[in-house]
Amino acid sequence: MRQLTPPGAAGVAVLRVEPQQREAVLACLRFRVGDGVAERGPIARAWLLLDGVATDDILVVDRGAGMELHTHGSPALQGLLTARFGIRDPRTGAAAEPPAAALLREALSPQQLALALEQQRYDWASCMSAALALPADARAELLAAALLRSRVAMAHVEVPRVVLAGQQNAGKSTLFNRLLFRERSVVGPLPGLTRDAVRERTALAGFPYELIDIAGEGHAVDSIDVQAIEAGRELQRGAIVVLVVDASRGPGDVDRAMCTADTLVVASKSDLPRAAWPDGFPRHLEIAAEFATAGSLRDALGQLLQRRRALPGAGPVGGFAALTPSQLAQLQAAADGTSDPGRAASICAADRPGA
Numbered sequence: 001m002r003q004l005t006p007p008g009a010a011g012v013a014v015l016r017v018e019p020q021q022r023e024a025v026l027a028c029l030r031f032r033v034g035d036g037v038a039e040r041g042p043i044a045r046a047w048l049l050l051d052g053v054a055t056d057d058i059l060v061v062d063r064g065a066g067m068e069l070h071t072h073g074s075p076a077l078q079g080l081l082t083a084r085f086g087i088r089d090p091r092t093g094a095a096a097e098p099p100a101a102a103l104l105r106e107a108l109s110p111q112q113l114a115l116a117l118e119q120q121r122y123d124w125a126s127c128m129s130a131a132l133a134l135p136a137d138a139r140a141e142l143l144a145a146a147l148l149r150s151r152v153a154m155a156h157v158e159v160p161r162v163v164l165a166g167q168q169n170a171g172k173s174t175l176f177n178r179l180l181f182r183e184r185s186v187v188g189p190l191p192g193l194t195r196d197a198v199r200e201r202t203a204l205a206g207f208p209y210e211l212i213d214i215a216g217e218g219h220a221v222d223s224i225d226v227q228a229i230e231a232g233r234e235l236q237r238g239a240i241v242v243l244v245v246d247a248s249r250g251p252g253d254v255d256r257a258m259c260t261a262d263t264l265v266v267a268s269k270s271d272l273p274r275a276a277w278p279d280g281f282p283r284h285l286e287i288a289a290e291f292a293t294a295g296s297l298r299d300a301l302g303q304l305l306q307r308r309r310a311l312p313g314a315g316p317v318g319g320f321a322a323l324t325p326s327q328l329a330q331l332q333a334a335a336d337g338t339s340d341p342g343r344a345a346s347i348c349a350a351d352r353p354g355a
């Protein structure tokens with residue numbers, strides 16, 4: 001492994017995995033989503049497991065032949081990784097690269113480029129130190145702003161999956177195509193038309209999402225249909241599920257079984273005469289995808305997702321994208337005014353490069 005970031009106790013250390021170590025490193029990663037590259041995308045969050053212990057919460061950037069691990073920079077963790085894989089110092093060797101330049105040069109999208117730049121400016125330890133030096137009122141304001149910025153940054157780094165689920169013929173593929181502004185998925189009156197999931201990166205309300213059209217729930221003609229329906233259910237795990245219900249038929253037992261507290265329910269085909277909608281069954285959005293413009297549908301669904309995730313409208317990225325869960329909790333607690341400033345100050349000092 002080669003370290004791309006400068007040595008020292010910086011917040012984040014970026015490590016380039018040598019091709020011959022790729023398999024050994026992959027064996028130590030547990031991804032938050034599936035293991036296939038197609039499933040998890042080129043940038044994914046993973047637990048780093050060393051001797052079966054979840055040692056760090058990292059970002060994995062898969063560049064095909066090469067792979068980067070964006071780990072936390074604590075000396076203890078870097079020591080463990082050096083012992084396990086051997087890390088070459090960027091100052092040695094002919095192929096040494098300038099530290100943050102590699103990150104900036106190799107960003108995969110404009111959002112990541114913006115993030116790499118922002119990350120240089122928003123340093124966790126200095127932000128916390130600056131906040132703790134302020135009077136309580138001003139501190140709470142600064143911390144709340146930092147918290148929001150970090151959530152926005154995470155929304156750009158961890159592209160969430162939005163799965164359009166529901167019964168066969170509910171109008172999932174029609175909605176999918178409208179949201180993408182093009183006829184990507186096959187649509188038609190025949191139930192069970194979509195089999196293999198269709199996946200596309202898009203943006204709603206200014207935030208990137210992966211939108212997924214899956215096989216509908218219903219009659220399976222053969223074993224391929226059974227597999228397709230099962231694959232669709234698998235894709236819903238860990239994703240934001242939009243349950244599309246044909247409003248001209250109303251929700252049935254299948255919809256009831258699929259609907260959890262987190263499900264966003266969209267009533268489709270609202271241009272047709274409506275069936276009864278049971279009291280208590282949610283209906284977050286009503287649409288007629290055949291007739292509505294893509295823009296209005298994107299706005300409506302985007303705003304719904306944005307509210308659900310408590311994110312502001314599109315704007316500057318800002319903030320930290322690589323906070324550990326404990327840093328995030330600390331930021332949250334500090335913003336709520338419940339943190340112990342003394343403890344926060346000591347953690348900040350320990351995080352500071354060179355400490």
Ligand SMILES: Nc1nc2c(ncn2[C@@H]2O[C@H](COP(=O)(O)OP(=O)(O)OP(=O)(O)O)[C@@H](O)[C@H]2O)c(=O)[nH]1
Pocket residue numbers: 167168169170171172173174175186187188189190191192193194195214215216217268269270271272287288289290291
């Ligand atoms: N009137 C009306 N028809 C719609 C609307 N949305 C979809 N449809 C029609 O409903 C039928 C089914 O639409 P699809 O989008 O293919 O449904 P699906 O949920 O993807 O179906 P499966 O792939 O079989 O699970 C098609 O004939 C569409 O033209 C709508 O808003 N209004």
Ligand SMILES: [Mg+2]
Pocket residue numbers: 172173174185186187193194213214216
């Ligand atoms: Mg379909």
